[in-house]
Amino acid sequence: MFPSVRLRRLRRTENLRAMVRETSLDTSDLIHPLFVVHGEGVRKEISSLPGQYHLSVDELVKECQELYSLGVKSVMLFGIPAVKDEIGSEALSDDGIVQQGMKALREALPDMVTIADICMCEYTDHGHCGILHDHEVDNDATLEYLTRQCVSMARCGASMVAPSDMMDGRIAAIRAGLDEEGFTHIPIMSYAAKFSSSFYGPFRVAADSAPSFGDRKGYQMDPANGREALREIEQDIAEGADIIMVKPAMAYLDVLHEARLRYDIPLASYHVSGEYAMIKAAAEKGWIDHDRVMMESMISIKRAGAKMILTYFAKDVAKLLNSQK
Ligand code: PBG
Secondary structure (H helix, E strand, O other): OOOOOOHHHHHOOHHHHHHHOOOOOOHHHEEEEEEEEOOOOOEEEEOOEEEEEEEOHHHHHHHHHHHHHHOOOEEEEEEEOOOOEOOOHHHHOOOOHHHHHHHHHHHHOOOOEEEEEEOOOOOEOOOOOOOEEOOEEOHHHHHHHHHHHHHHHHHOOOOEEEEOOOOOOHHHHHHHHHHHOOOOOOOEEEEEEEEOOHHHHHHHHHHOOOOOOOOOOOOOEOOOOHHHHHHHHHHHHHHOOOEEEEEOOHHHHHHHHHHHHHOOOOEEEEEOHHHHHHHHHHHHOOOOOHHHHHHHHHHHHHHHOOOEEEEOOHHHHHHHHHHHO
Protein backbone atom coordinates (compact mmCIF):
# COMPACT_ATOMS: atom_id res chain seq x y z
CA MET A 1 0.00 0.00 0.00
CA PHE A 2 0.95 3.66 0.24
CA PRO A 3 3.65 4.91 -0.13
CA SER A 4 4.59 2.24 -2.72
CA VAL A 5 1.12 2.33 -4.28
CA ARG A 6 0.30 5.79 -5.59
CA LEU A 7 -2.79 5.94 -7.84
CA ARG A 8 -1.97 9.53 -8.77
CA ARG A 9 1.05 8.30 -10.83
CA LEU A 10 -1.20 7.55 -13.80
CA ARG A 11 -3.05 10.85 -13.53
CA ARG A 12 -0.04 13.15 -13.93
CA THR A 13 -0.33 14.02 -17.65
CA GLU A 14 -3.14 14.07 -20.19
CA ASN A 15 -1.48 11.37 -22.32
CA LEU A 16 -1.16 9.06 -19.35
CA ARG A 17 -4.78 9.71 -18.40
CA ALA A 18 -5.87 8.97 -21.96
CA MET A 19 -3.87 5.73 -21.92
CA VAL A 20 -5.68 4.35 -18.88
CA ARG A 21 -9.12 5.82 -19.67
CA GLU A 22 -11.68 3.02 -19.31
CA THR A 23 -14.67 4.52 -21.11
CA SER A 24 -15.00 6.45 -24.33
CA LEU A 25 -17.69 8.32 -26.18
CA ASP A 26 -18.13 8.29 -29.95
CA THR A 27 -20.58 9.97 -32.30
CA SER A 28 -21.87 6.48 -33.18
CA ASP A 29 -23.23 6.26 -29.61
CA LEU A 30 -25.56 9.21 -30.08
CA ILE A 31 -29.23 9.26 -31.09
CA HIS A 32 -30.86 12.68 -31.51
CA PRO A 33 -34.57 12.99 -30.63
CA LEU A 34 -36.38 15.41 -32.98
CA PHE A 35 -39.92 16.87 -33.09
CA VAL A 36 -41.73 16.99 -36.45
CA VAL A 37 -44.64 19.34 -37.13
CA HIS A 38 -46.97 20.04 -40.05
CA GLY A 39 -46.22 22.94 -42.38
CA GLU A 40 -43.30 24.16 -44.43
CA GLY A 41 -40.24 26.15 -43.48
CA VAL A 42 -41.07 25.75 -39.78
CA ARG A 43 -38.16 25.89 -37.36
CA LYS A 44 -39.57 27.11 -34.09
CA GLU A 45 -37.60 26.94 -30.85
CA ILE A 46 -39.30 24.94 -28.09
CA SER A 47 -39.78 27.16 -25.03
CA SER A 48 -39.01 24.40 -22.52
CA LEU A 49 -36.00 23.04 -24.46
CA PRO A 50 -33.65 25.85 -25.52
CA GLY A 51 -31.71 24.87 -28.65
CA GLN A 52 -34.38 22.33 -29.71
CA TYR A 53 -36.93 23.01 -32.43
CA HIS A 54 -40.28 22.03 -33.85
CA LEU A 55 -39.33 21.18 -37.44
CA SER A 56 -41.47 20.82 -40.54
CA VAL A 57 -40.47 17.93 -42.80
CA ASP A 58 -38.26 20.09 -45.07
CA GLU A 59 -36.42 21.50 -42.05
CA LEU A 60 -36.18 18.04 -40.52
CA VAL A 61 -34.32 16.84 -43.60
CA LYS A 62 -31.88 19.78 -43.36
CA GLU A 63 -31.33 19.13 -39.66
CA CYS A 64 -30.65 15.46 -40.30
CA GLN A 65 -28.23 16.25 -43.12
CA GLU A 66 -26.24 18.39 -40.71
CA LEU A 67 -26.37 15.74 -37.98
CA TYR A 68 -25.30 13.05 -40.43
CA SER A 69 -22.32 15.09 -41.59
CA LEU A 70 -21.30 15.55 -37.94
CA GLY A 71 -21.38 11.77 -37.46
CA VAL A 72 -24.76 11.53 -35.70
CA LYS A 73 -26.35 8.92 -37.94
CA SER A 74 -29.36 8.00 -35.81
CA VAL A 75 -32.44 10.03 -34.94
CA MET A 76 -35.64 9.33 -33.02
CA LEU A 77 -38.75 11.07 -34.33
CA PHE A 78 -41.68 12.42 -32.31
CA GLY A 79 -44.70 13.99 -33.99
CA ILE A 80 -47.04 16.86 -33.24
CA PRO A 81 -50.24 15.89 -35.09
CA ALA A 82 -52.64 18.29 -36.81
CA VAL A 83 -55.56 16.97 -34.76
CA LYS A 84 -55.71 14.88 -31.62
CA ASP A 85 -58.59 12.49 -31.04
CA GLU A 86 -59.66 9.69 -28.74
CA ILE A 87 -57.68 6.95 -30.49
CA GLY A 88 -54.77 9.00 -31.81
CA SER A 89 -55.72 8.42 -35.46
CA GLU A 90 -52.78 10.31 -36.93
CA ALA A 91 -50.33 7.88 -35.35
CA LEU A 92 -51.85 5.10 -37.45
CA SER A 93 -51.95 6.87 -40.80
CA ASP A 94 -49.32 6.59 -43.53
CA ASP A 95 -49.93 10.33 -44.01
CA GLY A 96 -49.21 11.10 -40.34
CA ILE A 97 -46.56 13.69 -39.66
CA VAL A 98 -43.86 11.26 -38.47
CA GLN A 99 -44.63 8.97 -41.41
CA GLN A 100 -44.10 11.93 -43.76
CA GLY A 101 -40.80 12.63 -42.04
CA MET A 102 -39.76 8.99 -42.39
CA LYS A 103 -40.48 8.97 -46.13
CA ALA A 104 -38.54 12.19 -46.70
CA LEU A 105 -35.54 10.97 -44.72
CA ARG A 106 -35.49 7.59 -46.45
CA GLU A 107 -35.25 9.50 -49.73
CA ALA A 108 -32.72 12.17 -48.69
CA LEU A 109 -30.53 10.11 -46.34
CA PRO A 110 -31.04 6.44 -47.19
CA ASP A 111 -28.41 5.25 -44.70
CA MET A 112 -29.62 7.20 -41.70
CA VAL A 113 -31.01 5.11 -38.84
CA THR A 114 -34.50 6.52 -38.34
CA ILE A 115 -36.26 5.38 -35.19
CA ALA A 116 -39.98 5.92 -34.65
CA ASP A 117 -41.09 6.53 -31.08
CA ILE A 118 -44.22 4.44 -30.70
CA CYS A 119 -46.81 5.79 -28.30
CA MET A 120 -50.22 7.38 -28.37
CA CYS A 121 -49.87 10.24 -25.88
CA GLU A 122 -48.84 12.83 -28.46
CA TYR A 123 -51.81 11.87 -30.63
CA THR A 124 -54.69 11.40 -28.19
CA ASP A 125 -56.89 14.27 -27.00
CA HIS A 126 -56.75 12.87 -23.45
CA GLY A 127 -52.93 12.63 -23.49
CA HIS A 128 -52.75 9.06 -22.18
CA CYS A 129 -50.51 6.45 -23.80
CA GLY A 130 -53.30 4.09 -24.84
CA ILE A 131 -56.97 3.43 -25.47
CA LEU A 132 -59.23 4.49 -22.60
CA HIS A 133 -62.06 2.50 -21.09
CA ASP A 134 -63.80 4.15 -18.16
CA HIS A 135 -60.91 6.55 -17.56
CA GLU A 136 -58.37 3.74 -17.48
CA VAL A 137 -55.87 2.73 -20.12
CA ASP A 138 -56.95 -0.64 -21.51
CA ASN A 139 -53.73 -2.61 -21.89
CA ASP A 140 -54.85 -5.31 -24.31
CA ALA A 141 -56.96 -3.03 -26.50
CA THR A 142 -53.94 -0.71 -26.86
CA LEU A 143 -51.64 -3.42 -28.24
CA GLU A 144 -53.41 -3.52 -31.58
CA TYR A 145 -53.06 0.25 -32.04
CA LEU A 146 -49.36 0.21 -31.16
CA THR A 147 -48.80 -2.59 -33.64
CA ARG A 148 -50.63 -0.69 -36.38
CA GLN A 149 -48.50 2.38 -35.65
CA CYS A 150 -45.33 0.27 -35.96
CA VAL A 151 -46.40 -1.33 -39.25
CA SER A 152 -47.26 2.09 -40.69
CA MET A 153 -43.85 3.47 -39.63
CA ALA A 154 -42.05 0.50 -41.18
CA ARG A 155 -44.06 0.86 -44.39
CA CYS A 156 -43.04 4.54 -44.56
CA GLY A 157 -39.34 3.74 -44.19
CA ALA A 158 -38.54 3.77 -40.46
CA SER A 159 -35.42 1.70 -39.73
CA MET A 160 -36.50 0.83 -36.20
CA VAL A 161 -39.47 1.16 -33.85
CA ALA A 162 -39.25 2.14 -30.18
CA PRO A 163 -42.40 1.58 -28.10
CA SER A 164 -42.50 3.95 -25.10
CA ASP A 165 -46.03 3.23 -23.84
CA MET A 166 -45.22 0.62 -21.14
CA MET A 167 -48.17 -1.69 -21.92
CA ASP A 168 -47.62 -5.32 -20.92
CA GLY A 169 -47.03 -7.69 -23.83
CA ARG A 170 -46.40 -5.00 -26.41
CA ILE A 171 -43.06 -6.30 -27.63
CA ALA A 172 -44.47 -9.72 -28.52
CA ALA A 173 -47.52 -8.14 -30.17
CA ILE A 174 -45.44 -5.69 -32.20
CA ARG A 175 -42.93 -8.38 -33.25
CA ALA A 176 -45.73 -10.61 -34.49
CA GLY A 177 -47.42 -7.73 -36.29
CA LEU A 178 -44.24 -6.58 -38.03
CA ASP A 179 -43.30 -10.13 -39.05
CA GLU A 180 -46.76 -10.78 -40.45
CA GLU A 181 -46.40 -7.75 -42.73
CA GLY A 182 -42.95 -8.81 -43.95
CA PHE A 183 -40.93 -6.51 -41.67
CA THR A 184 -38.88 -9.25 -40.02
CA HIS A 185 -35.75 -7.12 -40.46
CA ILE A 186 -37.03 -4.12 -38.46
CA PRO A 187 -35.56 -4.12 -34.93
CA ILE A 188 -37.47 -3.12 -31.79
CA MET A 189 -35.82 -0.84 -29.27
CA SER A 190 -37.90 -1.28 -26.14
CA TYR A 191 -38.32 1.46 -23.58
CA ALA A 192 -38.33 -1.49 -21.19
CA ALA A 193 -37.64 0.28 -17.92
CA LYS A 194 -39.42 3.59 -18.27
CA PHE A 195 -40.11 5.30 -15.00
CA SER A 196 -43.00 7.59 -14.18
CA SER A 197 -40.71 10.60 -13.97
CA SER A 198 -41.09 14.32 -13.46
CA PHE A 199 -37.97 14.73 -15.59
CA TYR A 200 -40.29 14.45 -18.65
CA GLY A 201 -41.84 17.86 -17.90
CA PRO A 202 -40.18 19.88 -20.71
CA PHE A 203 -40.99 17.13 -23.25
CA ARG A 204 -44.68 17.26 -22.41
CA VAL A 205 -44.65 21.01 -23.11
CA ALA A 206 -42.81 20.32 -26.40
CA ALA A 207 -45.21 17.56 -27.45
CA ASP A 208 -48.30 18.99 -25.75
CA SER A 209 -48.78 15.51 -24.34
CA ALA A 210 -49.48 15.95 -20.64
CA PRO A 211 -52.43 13.74 -19.59
CA SER A 212 -55.64 15.77 -19.32
CA PHE A 213 -56.55 13.91 -16.10
CA GLY A 214 -54.66 11.67 -13.71
CA ASP A 215 -51.07 10.63 -14.36
CA ARG A 216 -49.05 7.80 -15.91
CA LYS A 217 -48.35 5.87 -12.71
CA GLY A 218 -50.71 3.09 -13.76
CA TYR A 219 -48.36 2.09 -16.57
CA GLN A 220 -44.97 3.76 -16.14
CA MET A 221 -42.78 2.45 -13.34
CA ASP A 222 -42.46 3.57 -9.73
CA PRO A 223 -39.08 5.36 -9.34
CA ALA A 224 -38.55 3.39 -6.13
CA ASN A 225 -38.41 0.01 -7.91
CA GLY A 226 -35.10 -1.25 -9.26
CA ARG A 227 -35.81 -4.99 -9.08
CA GLU A 228 -39.12 -4.60 -10.88
CA ALA A 229 -37.25 -2.75 -13.65
CA LEU A 230 -35.10 -5.83 -14.16
CA ARG A 231 -38.25 -7.96 -14.51
CA GLU A 232 -39.53 -5.55 -17.16
CA ILE A 233 -36.23 -5.86 -19.01
CA GLU A 234 -36.15 -9.65 -18.73
CA GLN A 235 -39.69 -9.89 -20.05
CA ASP A 236 -39.00 -7.62 -23.04
CA ILE A 237 -35.89 -9.61 -23.95
CA ALA A 238 -37.98 -12.80 -23.82
CA GLU A 239 -40.64 -11.20 -26.04
CA GLY A 240 -38.04 -10.39 -28.69
CA ALA A 241 -36.71 -6.87 -28.05
CA ASP A 242 -33.45 -6.17 -29.91
CA ILE A 243 -32.32 -3.22 -27.80
CA ILE A 244 -33.30 -2.38 -24.23
CA MET A 245 -33.63 1.17 -22.96
CA VAL A 246 -33.58 2.58 -19.45
CA LYS A 247 -35.19 6.00 -19.03
CA PRO A 248 -34.48 8.60 -17.60
CA ALA A 249 -30.69 8.27 -17.51
CA MET A 250 -28.83 9.82 -14.62
CA ALA A 251 -31.24 9.12 -11.78
CA TYR A 252 -31.42 5.46 -12.91
CA LEU A 253 -27.79 4.51 -13.60
CA ASP A 254 -28.03 1.73 -11.01
CA VAL A 255 -30.74 0.02 -13.08
CA LEU A 256 -28.68 0.44 -16.24
CA HIS A 257 -25.59 -0.99 -14.61
CA GLU A 258 -27.39 -3.98 -13.14
CA ALA A 259 -28.91 -4.68 -16.58
CA ARG A 260 -25.40 -4.51 -18.10
CA LEU A 261 -24.17 -7.11 -15.60
CA ARG A 262 -27.12 -9.47 -16.17
CA TYR A 263 -27.98 -9.31 -19.88
CA ASP A 264 -25.99 -9.56 -23.11
CA ILE A 265 -28.19 -7.26 -25.15
CA PRO A 266 -27.36 -3.77 -26.47
CA LEU A 267 -28.43 -1.17 -23.93
CA ALA A 268 -29.60 2.38 -24.52
CA SER A 269 -30.24 5.15 -22.06
CA TYR A 270 -32.46 8.20 -22.62
CA HIS A 271 -31.03 11.42 -21.17
CA VAL A 272 -34.44 13.07 -21.06
CA SER A 273 -35.79 16.57 -21.49
CA GLY A 274 -35.60 17.56 -17.81
CA GLU A 275 -32.00 16.42 -17.56
CA TYR A 276 -31.16 18.54 -20.61
CA ALA A 277 -33.16 21.54 -19.43
CA MET A 278 -31.54 21.56 -15.98
CA ILE A 279 -28.06 21.73 -17.48
CA LYS A 280 -29.10 24.44 -19.95
CA ALA A 281 -30.71 26.54 -17.21
CA ALA A 282 -27.84 26.26 -14.72
CA ALA A 283 -25.29 27.00 -17.45
CA GLU A 284 -27.29 30.05 -18.55
CA LYS A 285 -27.08 31.35 -15.02
CA GLY A 286 -23.33 30.82 -15.06
CA TRP A 287 -23.53 28.29 -12.25
CA ILE A 288 -22.01 25.35 -14.16
CA ASP A 289 -19.80 24.88 -17.22
CA HIS A 290 -22.17 23.75 -19.98
CA ASP A 291 -19.78 21.65 -22.07
CA ARG A 292 -18.01 19.98 -19.18
CA VAL A 293 -21.21 19.04 -17.35
CA MET A 294 -22.67 17.78 -20.64
CA MET A 295 -19.64 15.57 -21.36
CA GLU A 296 -19.42 14.31 -17.77
CA SER A 297 -23.10 13.36 -17.95
CA MET A 298 -22.54 11.44 -21.19
CA ILE A 299 -19.50 9.55 -19.96
CA SER A 300 -21.27 8.59 -16.73
CA ILE A 301 -24.04 6.97 -18.79
CA LYS A 302 -21.46 5.08 -20.88
CA ARG A 303 -19.59 3.99 -17.75
CA ALA A 304 -22.78 2.64 -16.18
CA GLY A 305 -23.27 0.40 -19.22
CA ALA A 306 -25.12 2.02 -22.11
CA LYS A 307 -23.82 1.76 -25.66
CA MET A 308 -26.36 4.22 -27.05
CA ILE A 309 -27.44 7.54 -25.55
CA LEU A 310 -30.60 9.30 -26.69
CA THR A 311 -29.90 12.93 -26.00
CA TYR A 312 -30.93 16.44 -27.04
CA PHE A 313 -27.22 17.23 -26.67
CA ALA A 314 -26.25 14.90 -29.54
CA LYS A 315 -25.32 17.72 -31.93
CA ASP A 316 -23.35 19.67 -29.30
CA VAL A 317 -21.53 16.53 -28.19
CA ALA A 318 -20.67 15.56 -31.77
CA LYS A 319 -19.28 19.03 -32.49
CA LEU A 320 -17.13 18.85 -29.38
CA LEU A 321 -15.90 15.33 -30.15
CA ASN A 322 -15.05 16.32 -33.73
CA SER A 323 -13.11 19.38 -32.54
CA GLN A 324 -11.01 17.18 -30.26
CA LYS A 325 -9.98 14.78 -33.02
C1 PBG B 1 -43.99 9.23 -24.97
C2 PBG B 1 -42.65 9.68 -24.53
C3 PBG B 1 -42.31 10.58 -23.51
C4 PBG B 1 -40.93 10.74 -23.58
C5 PBG B 1 -40.47 9.93 -24.61
N1 PBG B 1 -41.54 9.26 -25.16
C6 PBG B 1 -43.16 11.33 -22.56
C7 PBG B 1 -43.89 10.69 -21.47
O1 PBG B 1 -43.81 9.49 -21.24
O2 PBG B 1 -44.60 11.45 -20.83
C8 PBG B 1 -40.11 11.65 -22.69
C9 PBG B 1 -38.84 12.13 -23.30
C10 PBG B 1 -38.20 13.26 -22.58
O3 PBG B 1 -38.62 13.72 -21.50
O4 PBG B 1 -37.21 13.75 -23.14
N2 PBG B 1 -44.62 8.35 -24.10
